[in-house]
Amino acid sequence: MATGVAPPELQKIADFKGKVDPDWCPGCGDFGVLAAVQKALVELQIPNHNVVTISGIGCSSNFPGFIETYGMHTLHGRALAVATGMKLANHELTVLVTGGDGDGFGIGGNHFLHTMRRNVDLLYIVMDNQIYGLTTGQTSPTSRVGMKTKSMPFGNIEAPVNPISLALAAGATFIARGYSAEQKHLTELIKQGIKHKGFSFLDVFSPCVTYNHDNTYQWFKPRVKKLEDDPAFDSADWTAAMGKSLLWDDEIPIGKFFERTDVPTLHGAEPVLNEGPLVRHGLRIPVDTARSFIEELM
Amino acid sequence: MKQTFAIGIGGAAGQGVATPGDIFAKIFSRRGLHLNAYNAYQSIIRGGHTFLTIRTGPEKVTNMGDRIDLMIPLNQDTMDRHLGLLSAGAACIFNADTIKPGTPASGVQLCPLPVSKLADITRNKVAQNTLAIGAGLSMMGIGFQSLEDVIKEQFQKKGDAVVAENVGVARAGYDYAASNFKPFSNPLPKTENRYAILSGNTAMAMGGAAGGVKFYCAYPMSPATGVLHWMAAHARKAGIMVRQVEDEIGVINMAIGAAHAGVRSMCATSGGGFALMSEGLGMSAMIETPVVVIDCQRAGPSTGVPTKTEQGDLWQMLGAAFGDYPRVIAAPLDIGDCFKLIPEMFNIVDRFQCPGIVLCDLLLSEGRLSVDPKDLDFAPTIDRGELITTGNGASSESATNGGYKRYLITKSGISPRAIPGVPGYTHTAGTDEHDENGVLISDEFTNPTKRRAMMEKRMRKMGGIEATVPPPALLGPRNADVTLIGWGSTKGVIEEACELLNEQGISANQLQIRWLVPLHGQAILDILKGSRHTIIVENNYSGQFARYLRSETSYVPSGYIRKYDGEPFMPHHVVEAVKQQLAGKTNLSVPVHEIMV
Numbered sequence A: 001m002a003t004g005v006a007p008p009e010l011q012k013i014a015d016f017k018g019k020v021d022p023d024w025c026p027g028c029g030d031f032g033v034l035a036a037v038q039k040a041l042v043e044l045q046i047p048n049h050n051v052v053t054i055s056g057i058g059c060s061s062n063f064p065g066f067i068e069t070y071g072m073h074t075l076h077g078r079a080l081a082v083a084t085g086m087k088l089a090n091h092e093l094t095v096l097v098t099g100g101d102g103d104g105f106g107i108g109g110n111h112f113l114h115t116m117r118r119n120v121d122l123l124y125i126v127m128d129n130q131i132y133g134l135t136t137g138q139t140s141p142t143s144r145v146g147m148k149t150k151s152m153p154f155g156n157i158e159a160p161v162n163p164i165s166l167a168l169a170a171g172a173t174f175i176a177r178g179y180s181a182e183q184k185h186l187t188e189l190i191k192q193g194i195k196h197k198g199f200s201f202l203d204v205f206s207p208c209v210t211y212n213h214d215n216t217y218q219w220f221k222p223r224v225k226k227l228e229d230d231p232a233f234d235s236a237d238w239t240a241a242m243g244k245s246l247l248w249d250d251e252i253p254i255g256k257f258f259e260r261t262d263v264p265t266l267h268g269a270e271p272v273l274n275e276g277p278l279v280r281h282g283l284r285i286p287v288d289t290a291r292s293f294i295e296e297l298m
Numbered sequence B: 001m002k003q004t005f006a007i008g009i010g011g012a013a014g015q016g017v018a019t020p021g022d023i024f025a026k027i028f029s030r031r032g033l034h035l036n037a038y039n040a041y042q043s044i045i046r047g048g049h050t051f052l053t054i055r056t057g058p059e060k061v062t063n064m065g066d067r068i069d070l071m072i073p074l075n076q077d078t079m080d081r082h083l084g085l086l087s088a089g090a091a092c093i094f095n096a097d098t099i100k101p102g103t104p105a106s107g108v109q110l111c112p113l114p115v116s117k118l119a120d121i122t123r124n125k126v127a128q129n130t131l132a133i134g135a136g137l138s139m140m141g142i143g144f145q146s147l148e149d150v151i152k153e154q155f156q157k158k159g160d161a162v163v164a165e166n167v168g169v170a171r172a173g174y175d176y177a178a179s180n181f182k183p184f185s186n187p188l189p190k191t192e193n194r195y196a197i198l199s200g201n202t203a204m205a206m207g208g209a210a211g212g213v214k215f216y217c218a219y220p221m222s223p224a225t226g227v228l229h230w231m232a233a234h235a236r237k238a239g240i241m242v243r244q245v246e247d248e249i250g251v252i253n254m255a256i257g258a259a260h261a262g263v264r265s266m267c268a269t270s271g272g273g274f275a276l277m278s279e280g281l282g283m284s285a286m287i288e289t290p291v292v293v294i295d296c297q298r299a300g301p302s303t304g305v306p307t308k309t310e311q312g313d314l315w316q317m318l319g320a321a322f323g324d325y326p327r328v329i330a331a332p333l334d335i336g337d338c339f340k341l342i343p344e345m346f347n348i349v350d351r352f353q354c355p356g357i358v359l360c361d362l363l364l365s366e367g368r369l370s371v372d373p374k375d376l377d378f379a380p381t382i383d384r385g386e387l388i389t390t391g392n393g394a395s396s397e398s399a400t401n402g403g404y405k406r407y408l409i410t411k412s413g414i415s416p417r418a419i420p421g422v423p424g425y426t427h428t429a430g431t432d433e434h435d436e437n438g439v440l441i442s443d444e445f446t447n448p449t450k451r452r453a454m455m456e457k458r459m460r461k462m463g464g465i466e467a468t469v470p471p472p473a474l475l476g477p478r479n480a481d482v483t484l485i486g487w488g489s490t491k492g493v494i495e496e497a498c499e500l501l502n503e504q505g506i507s508a509n510q511l512q513i514r515w516l517v518p519l520h521g522q523a524i525l526d527i528l529k530g531s532r533h534t535i536i537v538e539n540n541y542s543g544q545f546a547r548y549l550r551s552e553t554s555y556v557p558s559g560y561i562r563k564y565d566g567e568p569f570m571p572h573h574v575v576e577a578v579k580q581q582l583a584g585k586t587n588l589s590v591p592v593h594e595i596m597v
Helices: A030-044 A060-066 A077-087 A102-108 A110-119 A165-171 A183-195 A238-245 A288-294 B018-030 B078-084 B125-141 B144-158 B160-180 B200-210 B226-239 B248-261 B269-289 B314-320 B334-354 B362-366 B449-468 B489-501 B521-528 B544-553 B571-582
Strands: A050-057 A068-075 A094-099 A122-130 A173-178 A198-207 A224-225 A252-259 B005-013 B035-038 B048-058 B070-073 B091-095 B107-111 B198-199 B215-219 B241-245 B264-269 B291-297 B328-329 B355-361 B367-373 B428-430 B481-489 B507-515 B514-519 B534-538 B559-562
Touching: A030 A060, A030 A094, A030 A122, A030 A183, A060 A094, A060 A122, A060 B428, A068 A077, A077 A094, A077 A102, A077 A110, A077 A122, A077 A173, A077 B215, A077 B241, A077 B248, A077 B481, A094 A102, A102 A110, A102 A165, A110 A122, A110 A165, A110 A198, A110 B248, A122 A183, A122 B048, A165 A238, A165 A252, A173 A183, A183 A252, A198 B091, A198 B107, A224 B544, A238 A252, A288 B200, B005 B018, B005 B078, B018 B035, B018 B048, B018 B125, B018 B144, B018 B198, B018 B367, B035 B362, B048 B078, B070 B078, B070 B200, B070 B291, B078 B091, B078 B507, B091 B125, B107 B160, B107 B215, B125 B144, B125 B160, B144 B160, B144 B367, B198 B314, B200 B215, B200 B226, B200 B264, B200 B291, B200 B334, B200 B355, B200 B362, B215 B226, B215 B248, B226 B241, B226 B362, B248 B264, B248 B291, B264 B269, B264 B334, B269 B291, B269 B314, B269 B355, B269 B428, B291 B334, B291 B362, B314 B355, B314 B514, B314 B544, B328 B334, B334 B355, B334 B367, B334 B449, B355 B362, B355 B489, B362 B489, B367 B514, B481 B489, B481 B544, B481 B571, B489 B507, B489 B534, B489 B571, B507 B521, B521 B544, B534 B544, B534 B571
Parallel strands: A050 A068, A050 A094, A068 B428, A094 A122, A122 A198, A173 A198, A224 A252, B005 B070, B070 B091, B091 B107, B215 B241, B215 B264, B264 B291, B291 B355, B328 B355, B481 B507, B481 B534, B534 B559
Antiparallel strands: A173 A252, B005 B048, B035 B048, B035 B367, B198 B367, B328 B514
């Protein structure tokens, strides 16, 4: 370079390589999600210290340990609540929440619902394998009717959650579905989800090769159809998105179902944050303000 | 004996008991008088029965006291329930149109107000209340101007006509009493002092603001909701992010998320909400992210008695969340202390990176006390401990060479804490057991040596905390007939009981515990070695503190005074129990509460 100013160091895949290698089973769909997230962060050139990856508990929730960003491996089902606090305290951070279907739609269902309606600006990636893996194979909220597991050996008799329809109903402002075997497509969805200002929900089919013998790579391959390939589909059309979300069995859509950009984010709607991230605010209450608080009581 | 004057106002919820209470409180505090207010109420929005006691005097008033000097029943029910509480010298002002008096004790003055003759009750629905306030102040010998000023402030938004009408009604009550009722024998003095009147909930919220709290979240739950209300109302002026969350599980996790980002973060709840927070407390300890949780105790178990006080959550605090972990628990001693304790607690949890619990109760949370404004210090010491931020000169990546260890094993157990966003310090904070780098050792990497080292590192912090918080001290004469041991909110009532006992020739002193964990057991034993007769006084059934003290020190006191009917102790409850126990009649007293609400 002719001038003396060094160019900013580019983020590389290696910068996002975690301190340890993933301990997922060989063939697990989560490897594909990890790789796609790393690629997306490199393509978006977000420095790793400005990213916080927050998870709950489960196989996929071990994710933060396998990526080099700031990370939190929290409690089962609670990642979204923790992430909301994180984002409100420092909204300049890119917040990724990673976890599984049991974590997000079962034990964490309440937080899922409320984080969507609040439009917290983060990307929530659910590695949906339709089974509980870390507890060695029980029915999950997305297990299909009839599926036999250790906890329902005679077949599941409960209707599954439809995460996409649920997110549409709850007011999520970015809703997509990916498939871990579709790397390029998934990476693109992750990038869009990070860039979206508001709550981005990305449900990813991430097959469990050990415990789910129904929804395998072979099962998904002929069924998944990219929404982007349907010229008639418009992801700004909520009703159309709801229609697509109901498809299953023969044709399972993946891609961006819905996005709207006219809803303020939670941090954007709160004037307390007008002067910048909370974490940089001074700790002291100005003397006059403090005095007014006391005078109210006199 | 201190000069005090207590007013009891009773009625159905929704009948406007609070407004006369507020007016009296304002007038007393502007006269430079201290006051203590306690509202006995029920979990009902309209109806039921509520009884507010406001006790005032020139010296510090620490509790509701034993005596009611003036009762204002707003309905027949109040008259029927409480007239019997009045003794010689007391008076009862009531609406003669709607309320029939009973037979009072001798020396009690009945003061019937002909309300419909003194005011146009078709226009003014609260005329009876305003007349009674005017009459009461007249009998106390307080000039009318002070009432006129308060009424003006109260009604100024509604326009001059409303102000004039209410001033007129108050004046009618004032003048009627002057010519028809006997004034109280000791008029209330005036001082140059000025006090702030606040509840414990307001005090804790303000203490948080003073202590640098930037994030507060909660789910509404009596009696903790007042903290949320103050925070929400003042959030924008104070620069605090305040959120109402879907449940208490969300609350604790959101609070920890914000704390992990680097701000001081607080939440408040009662026993039921706290139960939902337990797992989160363990997370705070495990990932070493400090958070302060306030538990405002109410009578349990389960939904219990939501509007009544108790000190029944101690063992829940001691045992909250599974596993061993460092925690700090303190119980504020009075409403002023509710303010002061919060910044202190934050300094400790920031330094030692662990959860801190403030164990308050309904008596303080919803009671009100006059506090010297100087004691509401908005510039307390703030010590954030070993925190690495870009703002405090954190070094770049090159300085750490990737060698930063979030959970570095140190002698103190404290590891420097980097917050997200600082270059060069990326790490994962895991609720699984982890090594110094934060890498999980709970899955395939399970390692007994590392587990033991981490456990010991975290628990070493308790030694530092114990050295930081002061041991309790004995109040009153060293060499006394009896030592009363209490914790938290009973400080005021035990103090007054000791004064009464001393006046009656029984010398008494007091050991009041503020820091529950760490307890300073040896210091307590050293103090109690010099005591002749010891009695533990607490607001619960099983003697939770007594059991805790015994488990920590093997100490067994001479006796116990307990109360678990939902209402706080009154001084005479303690005095009478002490006398019985010193006479050898019992070693467990359960006083009966006389005010039926």
